Amino acid sequence: MTGAAAIALTRQGLYRLGYNLLTRILPIVAGVACFNLLIMHVMTGDAADVLAGNAGGATAQELARLRHEFGLDQPFAQRFLGYLWAVLHGDLGLSQTQGVPVAGLILARLPTTFLLMGVSLTFSLLLGVGLGVLGARHPGGWTDGLVSGLILTLYAMPSFWFGLMAIVLFSVKLGWLPSGGLDSLEQVPEGWAWAADRLKHLLLPGLTLANFHIAVYARLTRGILLDIEREDFVRTLRAKGASAGRILLFHMLPNAALPILTMVGLQMAALFGGSVVVESVFGLPGLGRLILDALLSRDMTLLTGILLVSSVMVTVINLLLDLLFFLIDPRVRSGAGMSPDRLGQEGE
Amino acid sequence: MGVNLPPTLRRLLGIPVARVGLALMALVLATALLGPWLVGRDAWDLAGPPLLWPGQDGRFPLGTDSLGRDLAAGLAGGAAVSLAIGIVSALIAALLGTLIGAVGGYYGGAVEHLFGRVTDLFQTVPPFILAVVTVAALPPSLTSVVVAIGAVSWPATARLVRTRFLVLRESEFVLAGRMIGMGDIRLITTQILPSVLPPIIVLTPLTVGTAIQTEAALGFLGLSPPDLLTWGKMIGEGREQLLDAWYICGLPGLAIMTTVLAFNLLGESLNRLMAAGAREGR
Numbered sequence: 001m002t003g004a005a006a007i008a009l010t011r012q013g014l015y016r017l018g019y020n021l022l023t024r025i026l027p028i029v030a031g032v033a034c035f036n037l038l039i040m041h042v043m044t045g046d047a048a049d050v051l052a053g054n055a056g057g058a059t060a061q062e063l064a065r066l067r068h069e070f071g072l073d074q075p076f077a078q079r080f081l082g083y084l085w086a087v088l089h090g091d092l093g094l095s096q097t098q099g100v101p102v103a104g105l106i107l108a109r110l111p112t113t114f115l116l117m118g119v120s121l122t123f124s125l126l127l128g129v130g131l132g133v134l135g136a137r138h139p140g141g142w143t144d145g146l147v148s149g150l151i152l153t154l155y156a157m158p159s160f161w162f163g164l165m166a167i168v169l170f171s172v173k174l175g176w177l178p179s180g181g182l183d184s185l186e187q188v189p190e191g192w193a194w195a196a197d198r199l200k201h202l203l204l205p206g207l208t209l210a211n212f213h214i215a216v217y218a219r220l221t222r223g224i225l226l227d228i229e230r231e232d233f234v235r236t237l238r239a240k241g242a243s244a245g246r247i248l249l250f251h252m253l254p255n256a257a258l259p260i261l262t263m264v265g266l267q268m269a270a271l272f273g274g275s276v277v278v279e280s281v282f283g284l285p286g287l288g289r290l291i292l293d294a295l296l297s298r299d300m301t302l303l304t305g306i307l308l309v310s311s312v313m314v315t316v317i318n319l320l321l322d323l324l325f326f327l328i329d330p331r332v333r334s335g336a337g338m339s340p341d342r343l344g345q346e347g348e
Numbered sequence: 349m350g351v352n353l354p355p356t357l358r359r360l361l362g363i364p365v366a367r368v369g370l371a372l373m374a375l376v377l378a379t380a381l382l383g384p385w386l387v388g389r390d391a392w393d394l395a396g397p398p399l400l401w402p403g404q405d406g407r408f409p410l411g412t413d414s415l416g417r418d419l420a421a422g423l424a425g426g427a428a429v430s431l432a433i434g435i436v437s438a439l440i441a442a443l444l445g446t447l448i449g450a451v452g453g454y455y456g457g458a459v460e461h462l463f464g465r466v467t468d469l470f471q472t473v474p475p476f477i478l479a480v481v482t483v484a485a486l487p488p489s490l491t492s493v494v495v496a497i498g499a500v501s502w503p504a505t506a507r508l509v510r511t512r513f514l515v516l517r518e519s520e521f522v523l524a525g526r527m528i529g530m531g532d533i534r535l536i537t538t539q540i541l542p543s544v545l546p547p548i549i550v551l552t553p554l555t556v557g558t559a560i561q562t563e564a565a566l567g568f569l570g571l572s573p574p575d576l577l578t579w580g581k582m583i584g585e586g587r588e589q590l591l592d593a594w595y596i597c598g599l600p601g602l603a604i605m606t607t608v609l610a611f612n613l614l615g616e617s618l619n620r621l622m623a624a625g626a627r628e629g630r
Contacts, residue, residue: 273476
């Protein structure tokens with residue numbers, strides 16, 4: 001590809017991203033905003049009640065003044081538009097208990113959650129695809145049976161329980177890994193030592209969050225590989241005498257990449273939700289911990305704000321994946337599906 | 349797939365995975381129905397010395413927690429709660445999903461577009477966070493937990509039903525029904541729905557499994573119904589003693605795993621049964 005073509009392609013991809021941002025994020029924001037107001041509406045007691053309760057009670061006049069200040073006495077449609085307008089400007093309201101902007105509280109916690117999700121996704125893909133390859137080698141054989149059993153176990157295991165048991169084994173009994181937190185308590189080393197320390201702290205949480213997703217990717221990879229194996233291009237490669245490892249690594253797995261990455265996008269919401277529980281198990285200062293604090297103080301502005309931000313993040317990650325497909329896969333660019341003859345051409 | 353049970357059950361028993369699943373299911377059901385009676389002790393009673401390990405005292409075969417409550421009684425009582433919440437919320441999800449999917453798929457056009465967008469929305473919002481927010485907003489009760497889990501579990505069913513309806517609404521038998529003057533509701537319920545039912549039946553045990561896990565995670569975070577002792581809540585409370593007495597967290601986790609595995613295996617075997625039926629029919 002020439003430089004000019006690459007630039008044109010990138011520009012095309014960015015237009016696509018911009019268009020998708022508008023058409024896909026707006027409905028999500030509107031939908032979640034609507035749900036949030038509804039939740040606040042059905043809730044026993046509104047923000048004014050909570051504030052008044054925190055202040056040790058208030059008169060009816062005082063409550064009415066607070067309601068007016070928050071705009072709680074306006075009709076639903078007006079409140080909805082006002083909330084939507086504020087949200088689109090990055091204003092998610094003030095925390096009912098801490099009195100500071102919710103958006104700031106959430107942004108401060110996002111990096112930790114993203115770090116955990118990133119580590120976990122890496123584990124899920126490496127171990128999941130690895131297990132899938134193992135299972136597809138001899139379908140029906142004992143390795144396949146073992147992999148299937150492991151997949152079923154991982155599907156059924158509650159992640160928070162796995163995390164607790166892993167703490168007992170690896171932190172308490174064996175003393176290999178820290179049981180929680182993001183950094184060591186003693187003086188924080190710098191550079192590579194710091195990164196290694198961080199990774200050590202994220203190893204168990206990452207694996208805990210990954211275990212369900214490992215099962216998802218293992219099952220998917222196994223299925224795709226068994227399908228692709230019947231394709232003509234694989235038979236041709238075998239006939240030409242290409243080694244099994246070479247066919248797998250350079251021809252079959254690249255063809256499996258698109259559906260696997262599509263699954264990554266589909267699983268993003270589950271990954272976000274799972275991190276809430278895992279952060280609570282390992283005491284990581286991310287969004288999950290913020291949710292727990294908000295739950296304890298019944299801070300609904302904060303809770304609904306987190307719901308909105310996490311939904312938008314899921315959408316943004318999906319749009320970035322979409323852009324990635326567009327840039328790396330000519331089949332997506334031309335709008336064509338994964339037809340077998342196209343798979344065949346790529347195999348050569 | 350025939351709905352008359354005996355032949356279906358016989359064919360089900362021919363699948364090894366199904367035999368394991370049904371055995372586990374029988375174990376869980378027996379625990380839920382007979383367990384409390386066998387243990388003969390209330391799960392909330394401070395019945396004995398605290399922190400007894402399993403097997404340490406014959407009167408408490410599975411040990412006691414930090415308050416001296418019998419873990420066997422807690423596990424047995426939790427089985428019924430888990431099953432009830434899992435099954436009821438999965439049924440709500442199946443009904444909601446079928447309704448939304450059927451209406452969207454049958455009418456097509458703008459209706460389908462709108463319902464599709466709503467389904468997309470529910471698949472984008474992290475389901476667990478949505479469940480947490482819903483439970484927190486509603487008054488703490490069993491109903492709130494069931495409603496919250498049901499409300500986040502329907503999109504998979506809706507997608508499945510919608511896809512089938514989009515195909516079937518163009519089929520000859522539906523056109524024929526329309527020709528003889530059948531109304532929409534009659535066409536949907538008596539003509540199309542019966543042929544969409546088998547895949548819904550296959551999907552529902554898997555929904556139950558997910559629902560039980562969601563309930564356990566909610567309980568772990570302290571969002572169980574206040575008056576019930578659930579497996580998730582037992583793990584959440586047992587966390588304080590994780591270092592000295594990990595069995596308090598360990599045992600309820602095994603119970604959750606066994607129950608979810610039973611439902612997943614059942615769903616998996618029904619799936620195989622249906623696939624085999626489709627092959628025979630071809």
